[in-house]
Amino acid sequence: MKENKEIPLAGVKEIARRADVSRATVDRVIHNRSGVSEKTKKRILAIIEELDYQPNVLARRLALASRGTVRLGVLLPSASEETEYWKAPLEGMNRAEAEIRQYGVLVSYYFFDQNVQSTFAAQVNRIINDKLDGVLIAPVFEKESIQLLDHCKKKEIPCVLMNSDIPGTERLCYIGPELFDSGYLSAQLAHYCLKPGQKAVVVNIARKIKRNVAILEKVEGFLAYFREKDSEDLLLSFHTTDTDYDSVASGLSALLEKEPQVGVLYVTNSRVVLVAEWLENTGRKDIILIGYDFLSGNIRFLEKGYIDFLICEKPQEQGYRGIMTLFRHLVFSVTDHENYLTPIDIVTSANYKFYRN
Amino acid sequence: MKENKEIPLAGVKEIARRADVSRATVDRVIHNRSGVSEKTKKRILAIIEELDYQPNVLARRLALASRGTVRLGVLLPSASEETEYWKAPLEGMNRAEAEIRQYGVLVSYYFFDQNVQSTFAAQVNRIINDKLDGVLIAPVFEKESIQLLDHCKKKEIPCVLMNSDIPGTERLCYIGPELFDSGYLSAQLAHYCLKPGQKAVVVNIARKIKRNVAILEKVEGFLAYFREKDSEDLLLSFHTTDTDYDSVASGLSALLEKEPQVGVLYVTNSRVVLVAEWLENTGRKDIILIGYDFLSGNIRFLEKGYIDFLICEKPQEQGYRGIMTLFRHLVFSVTDHENYLTPIDIVTSANYKFYRN
DNA sequence: CTGCCCTTCGGGCACGCGCCCGAAAGCGCT
DNA sequence: AGCGCTTTCGGGCGCGTGCCCGAAGGGCAG
Numbered sequence: 001m002k003e004n005k006e007i008p009l010a011g012v013k014e015i016a017r018r019a020d021v022s023r024a025t026v027d028r029v030i031h032n033r034s035g036v037s038e039k040t041k042k043r044i045l046a047i048i049e050e051l052d053y054q055p056n057v058l059a060r061r062l063a064l065a066s067r068g069t070v071r072l073g074v075l076l077p078s079a080s081e082e083t084e085y086w087k088a089p090l091e092g093m094n095r096a097e098a099e100i101r102q103y104g105v106l107v108s109y110y111f112f113d114q115n116v117q118s119t120f121a122a123q124v125n126r127i128i129n130d131k132l133d134g135v136l137i138a139p140v141f142e143k144e145s146i147q148l149l150d151h152c153k154k155k156e157i158p159c160v161l162m163n164s165d166i167p168g169t170e171r172l173c174y175i176g177p178e179l180f181d182s183g184y185l186s187a188q189l190a191h192y193c194l195k196p197g198q199k200a201v202v203v204n205i206a207r208k209i210k211r212n213v214a215i216l217e218k219v220e221g222f223l224a225y226f227r228e229k230d231s232e233d234l235l236l237s238f239h240t241t242d243t244d245y246d247s248v249a250s251g252l253s254a255l256l257e258k259e260p261q262v263g264v265l266y267v268t269n270s271r272v273v274l275v276a277e278w279l280e281n282t283g284r285k286d287i288i289l290i291g292y293d294f295l296s297g298n299i300r301f302l303e304k305g306y307i308d309f310l311i312c313e314k315p316q317e318q319g320y321r322g323i324m325t326l327f328r329h330l331v332f333s334v335t336d337h338e339n340y341l342t343p344i345d346i347v348t349s350a351n352y353k354f355y356r357n
Numbered sequence: 358m359k360e361n362k363e364i365p366l367a368g369v370k371e372i373a374r375r376a377d378v379s380r381a382t383v384d385r386v387i388h389n390r391s392g393v394s395e396k397t398k399k400r401i402l403a404i405i406e407e408l409d410y411q412p413n414v415l416a417r418r419l420a421l422a423s424r425g426t427v428r429l430g431v432l433l434p435s436a437s438e439e440t441e442y443w444k445a446p447l448e449g450m451n452r453a454e455a456e457i458r459q460y461g462v463l464v465s466y467y468f469f470d471q472n473v474q475s476t477f478a479a480q481v482n483r484i485i486n487d488k489l490d491g492v493l494i495a496p497v498f499e500k501e502s503i504q505l506l507d508h509c510k511k512k513e514i515p516c517v518l519m520n521s522d523i524p525g526t527e528r529l530c531y532i533g534p535e536l537f538d539s540g541y542l543s544a545q546l547a548h549y550c551l552k553p554g555q556k557a558v559v560v561n562i563a564r565k566i567k568r569n570v571a572i573l574e575k576v577e578g579f580l581a582y583f584r585e586k587d588s589e590d591l592l593l594s595f596h597t598t599d600t601d602y603d604s605v606a607s608g609l610s611a612l613l614e615k616e617p618q619v620g621v622l623y624v625t626n627s628r629v630v631l632v633a634e635w636l637e638n639t640g641r642k643d644i645i646l647i648g649y650d651f652l653s654g655n656i657r658f659l660e661k662g663y664i665d666f667l668i669c670e671k672p673q674e675q676g677y678r679g680i681m682t683l684f685r686h687l688v689f690s691v692t693d694h695e696n697y698l699t700p701i702d703i704v705t706s707a708n709y710k711f712y713r714n
Numbered sequence: 715c716t717g718c719c720c721t722t723c724g725g726g727c728a729c730g731c732g733c734c735c736g737a738a739a740g741c742g743c744t
Numbered sequence: 745a746g747c748g749c750t751t752t753c754g755g756g757c758g759c760g761t762g763c764c765c766g767a768a769g770g771g772c773a774g
Contacts, residue, residue, distance in 0.1 A: 011760055022724045027762065034394075057459050058415045058422075059760035062729050064732060067762080098485075102414050178711065185707035192645070192665070193549045225707075288549070307679075308549070343711045346703040350542035350582075354535065354700045368730055379754045384732065392752060416730035416759090423759050424732085 010051045014259045015268060019044045030055070057332060065104040070330050072323065074128050075120075075137040076162075077146075078111035084295050085270055085315065088357050089162070093136075097160075100327050108132070108322060115207070117141050124148045131155075134326040138163045150310035158329050160333030162322045164213060165339075173321050174339040177311030177313040179214055181222025182344045183268070186290050189309055189346070190222075190264040191229060193288045200226075201255065202237040205248055205271040209239055222266060236262070248274045249281070267291040294347060294357050302349050310347040316357040318342055368410045376401045387412070410578075418688060422461040427687050429680065430484050432477075432494040432505075433519075435468035441652050442627055442672065445714050446519070449676030450493075457684050464680060465489070472564070474498050481505045486511060488512075491683035495520045515686050519679045521570060522696075529686060531696040532679050534670040536571055539701045540578025540625070543647050546666055546703070547579075547621040550645045555620030557583075558612065562605055562628040566596055572625045579623060593619070605631045606638070624648040633658035639660040651704060651714050659706050667704040673714040675699060 012030070016023045021040060028036050029044045036044075047053075047130050079086040090109075097107045108130070110123040120141045125136060128151050135152060139145035139161055140279060149169050152159040158172045165174040190200045202219055206212055226232050240247050252275065255260055265287060267275050272291020279287060280301070290309045291298065301307040321340055328334040347355050369387070375378045378397060385393045386401045393401075404410075431450060436443040447466075452462045467484055469476040477498045484492060485508050492509060496518055498503035506526050509516040515529045522531040547557045559576055563569055583589050595612050597604050609632065613619055622644055624632050629648020636644060637658070647666045648655060658664040676695055685691040704712050 011720085013760075023761085024725080024763080025723060028723085031762080033763095037722065056419075056760050059729090060417045060762080062413075062415045062419060062731095062759095063761045063763085064729085067731050181707060181711070185705065188705055188707045195552060341711050343702075343713055344708040345700075346705075346708075348542065348545055348703075350538060350545045351701040351703075354538070354698050356700055370730080380753080381738085382753055383731080385753085390733095394752065397752085413730050417732075419729095419759050419761095420733085421759085512716080610716045 009056075010053060011056065012053075015047050015051065015053060016045065020049050023223055027219045033245055043145065060354065061103045061331060064331075068104070070103075070134070070327075071130075071132045072107045072131040072134045072136065072326055072330075073106060073110060073130065074107060074323075075110045075112070075123055075127060075135070077114040077138060077140060080114075083114060083270075088294070088315035089138075089319030089322075091357075092316035093323050094319075095316075096320045096323035096327070098321075100331075101324070103327070103331055105331070112140075114140055117144075120144055132157065132324055134158045134160075134330050136160045136162060136322040136326060140164075142166060148225035158326060160322050160325055162318055172337065173325060175318050175325065175342070176340075177342050177344065180221035180224075182311055182313065183218035183223075184225050184343050185221075186218070186266050186309075186311055187222040187225030187347070188267055189290060190288070191225065191231065193308070194234065195262050197228070198261050199234045199259060200264040200266060201259075201262055202235065203252075203265055203267045203275060204237075204239040204269075205241060205243055205267065205274060206269060207241055209241065216269045222268075243271060244273075245274050245277060249278045251280055253282070262287060264288040264290065265320050270295055270298065272307060272341045273297040273301060275304040276304075279306045280304065294352075294355060299352060302347070302352055310352075312345045312347050312355065312357065314345065314357060360381075366413075367410060368413065369410075372401065372404050372410060375404050378525065414689060418460045420552070421688070425461070427460075427462045427491070427493045427684070428487075428489045429462065429464045429493065430467060430487065430489040431464060431680075432467045432480055432484060432492065434470070434471040434495060434497060437471075440471060440627075441654075442650055445651075445672035446495075446676030446679075449673035449678075450680050452673075453677045453684070454678035457681075457688075460684070460688060462684055462688070469497075471497055474501075477501055489514065491517075491687050493513045493517045493519060493679040493683060496523050497521075499523060510577065515683060517679050519675055530605055530682060531692065532675050532682065533699060534701065535698045536574035537578035537581075539668055539670065540575035540580075541582045542578075542701050542703070543575070543623050543666075543668055544579040544582030546647060547623055547645070548582065548588070551591065551620050555618050556591045556593055556616060557621040557623060558616075558619055560609075560622055560624045560632060561594075561596040561626075562600055562624065562631060563626060564598055564600060566598060573686055575625045600628060600631075601661070602631050602634060605690065606635045609635055610639070619644060621645040621647065626650070627652055629664060630654040630658060633661075633663040636663045637661065651709070651712060657711060659709055662706065664706065667709075669702045669704050669712065669714065670699045671702065671714060 012023050012026050016026045025036060025040065026044055029041050076089065077086050079090065093107065110127055112119040112123045121144045124144045124147065127148065135157060137145060145166060146169060149159055149171060153170050160172050161174045163176045165176065194200060202222055204215055206215055209215055226235055236259055238251055240251050265275055270293035272289065276289060279289060285305055288307060288308045291307055292311050294310060294312045298307060299309055302310060325336060369380050369383050373383045380612065382393060383401055386398050398610055419444045433446065434443050436447065440703045467480040469480045480506065481501045492514060494502060494505065502523060503526060506516055506528060510527050517529050517532045520533045522533065551557060559579055561572055563572060566572055583592055593616055595608055597608050622632055627650035629646065633646060636646060646663060648664055649668050651667060651669045655664060657669055659667060682693060
């Protein structure tokens with residue numbers, strides 16, 4: 001540390017000195033409070049402009065810390081073993097929370113069961129009652145989500161959506177993936193890997209498929225690519241709403257018996273692990289397998305060579321950014337009203353060691 | 358903002374109260390200064406442990422701001438038009454600087470010409486004379502870099518290396534890519550894309566190749582993959598130290614005449630743009646082209662379909678993290694002594710829109 | 715002229731921490 | 745006992761900002 005000061009970074013004191021008033025008066029102008037004559041206000045504003053004054057965030061937040069806490073709420077699915085996925089966004093949120101706790105910010109989590117709509121509704125009510133300062137939600141159920149968004153709008157509570165968007169609603173921003181493009185990218189990879197004469201299969205493994213926006217959009221993107229390449233005839237598909245191993249295994253076995261020329265399997269979610277298991281059990285390392293999410297189970301099969309590509313969308317960063325966006329908005333009045341569309345990353349056995357979720 | 362306080366987050370005052378001493382005494386213990394009897398020190402440390410006390414960074418930095426500025430220096434190549442690459446790390450550093458200026462940190466940049474060793478040496482001397490508090494360097498020239506590292510070691514100035522490492526030297530950490538793996542990953546992609554009977558070509562376009570660690574390591578990684586797959590016979594190579602378009606074009610044309618079965622071209626640096634240009638001029642969209650770096654020129658050819666894969670290693674984030682690592686070390690005494698190996702990202706025409714450098 | 719209100723502003727405290735100065739206590743020596 | 749030195753510790757100021765309280769000063773009615 002040197003003893004010189006460099007760029008003194010003019011503060012309120014300096015402005016007050018130049019305007020020949022007290023710091024309190026300058027403070028009133030800065031916060032647009034009443035009690036300052038129009039004349040001195042003009043003068044002070046000119047000096048602020050001239051010096052390009054920017055308040056010291058540390059001091060500001062330090063002073064504000066006494067007055068009370070900023071309270072944020074997060075509505076997200078609980079990470080069951082079936083959907084380990086939500087652990088990652090939660091980790092990101094915890095990271096953000098640790099970073100900004102010092103600034104007097106407190107984060108509360110409201111978990112719900114993805115499969116039970118009523119748990120979602122109940123948590124929405126709790127959030128409304130708790131009168132938070134900002135809300136981050138994963139709008140799994142549309143109706144109640146809109147209800148919450150309306151409430152926030154009325155009370156002027158900033159609200160950030162994550163993971164999937166509800167277009168046409170008022171919110172601070174959306175943070176999450178562009179699902180169509182992630183399907184499109186998968187198709188591109190599949191297409192690169194297909195050898196002459198081979199076909200690709202779209203595999204959906206989910207309790208509900210028809211109403212699952214995430215899956216439908218990905219499939220649409222996937223199909224769009226093959227349509228562009230005039231290769232729709234290379235596509236097959238396999239759906240099952242039974243998410244156990246046996247259903248998947250028997251279904252795929254039947255499919256491959258009928259269509260032996262399958263070169264690529266594209267699984268539209270993290271259940272790709274089931275398919276990988278089946279490939280291992282049937283000893284088919286030659287089939288290219290593309291799936292989703294940087295989960296420990298998937299990584300294991302990536303290492304073993306049964307999964308070839310994992311598409312990942314930085315879930316941890318999604319959580320981190322969600323909290324930070326609210327924080328910056330509430331504490332520093334900085335609003336990035338643009339949506340944050342997460343990158344679509346390709347993870348293989350050769351680069352997964354360096355991947356950061 | 359609510360009026361409640363929640364979790365008062367015990368500070369020095371509370372510790373002093375419990376230990377029945379003054380805040381100054383606690384302060385002495387925290388900063389491990391002399392002047393405290395062993396007995397009270399023990400007592401205070403126990404309370405600190407118990408409360409899991411963590412100093413408020415805002416207040417700490419605010420208090421420290423008066424005593425002087427932390428001065429960081431960065432030694433990096435100037436971004437010539439030939440190597441637009443270095444613009445990205447610089448942007449990341451500027452971003453970091455803006456974030457931490459409030460904490461009393463000042464960053465100075467020392468640019469040199471990548472092709473002129475003497476400019477590097479001159480800047481090393483300037484850095485030594487300027488007596489900085491922390492240094493971030495891209496050690497393009499090894500001899501002078503080691504000289505600088507030695508100097509830093511003597512003066513106990515923390516030093517971070519970026520972009521390429523000098524193993525065996527003492528430094529805070531290395532931030533940059535694992536070059537071998539990036540070549541290995543490229544080979545994996547190439548191998549996936551090769552159709553039966555096709556071959557892949559390693560293309561080096563650089564003024565100096567034999568002493569260029571970055572290129573050599575990548576090539577080694579690339580070869581390693583094909584060796585593992587027992588497919589070394591599928592590899593060809595093409596080197597040129599003339600970095601103009603004509604040399605590249607005529608060289609590749611000659612190669613393809615002799616070996617018409619080329620399916621993949623792997624260019625080991627950002628000069629891939631020259632190859633793309635050649636592919637466009639000869640109308641060969643069928644050849645898969647793999648190259649490096651998220652540069653505007655490369656993106657253009659990605660869009661047009663002449664470049665298929667770009668390998669990118671988040672240069673902007675490298676710069677950002679470099680500065681932040683020094684900052685955290687000097688200001689908060691937080692040291693991540695682990696190296697930060699950047700992710701190796703795969704960018705295609707389908708996901709480049711979402712990529713963040 | 716006096717009393718009152720309203721506008722306009724300055725002084726002062728707080729936030730949590732770092733650090734300097736000087737006070738009190740302990741100890742050895744003459 | 746008196747002196748000086750060392751060890752140990754407390755009080756207090758400052759960092760830049762937010763905000764409250766109360767003090768001036770001017771205008772107006774009685």
